[in-house]
Amino acid sequence: MALTILIVDDHPSFRSSARRVLEAGGFTxxxxxxxxxxxxxxxxxxxxxxxxxxxxxxxADGFDVAGSIKALPDPPDVVIVSSRDSSDFGPLVEASGACGFVSKADLSGEAVAALLP
Structure with a gap:
């Protein structure tokens, strides 16, 4: 059974391309x-x-949103994305409760799946 995923991004063009990439990578x-x-x-x-x-x-800041999502009952895993490099964020990804970071340029179903526990 394919893992389900929610895409949260303010750019419609990125949401559309992420949808195609993630669905091709086996996500629903x-x-x-x-x-x-x-x-x-x-x-x-x-x-x-x-x-x-x-x-x-x-x-909102995505790191704050990640914390809010992780505070939900039985929360989903959260993967942070940005057009910037992960080194720009230091320990913020881990501190937010997210399981990892993928740059938008490197987004793939495989890259997201590799971060999941």
Whole structure:
């Protein structure tokens, strides 16, 4: 059975391309959100296995959103994405409760699956 994933990113073009890449990589995309509040609500309502979460959202810092998602009952795994390099974020990824980071340029189903516990 394919893992389900929610994509949270404010750029429609990235959400669309991420959907194609992740579905080709074996994930089932169950929803999309364009901001942090929508991402937390969708994670709560859709109960995906994984949330692909952008750092730069219009209403919130992605690391704060990751913490909110991880505070949900039976929370999904969270994978942080950004167009920036992981070295720009230091210990913020781990401190947020996310299981890892993938740069948008390197996004693939395999890269996300490799980060999951």
């Amino acid at each position: 995309v169950v929803g999309e959100a364009e901001d942090g509040a929508g991402g937390v609500a969708a994670a709560r309502d859709l109960r995906p296995d994984v949330v692909l979460l952008d750092v730069g959202l219009p209403d």
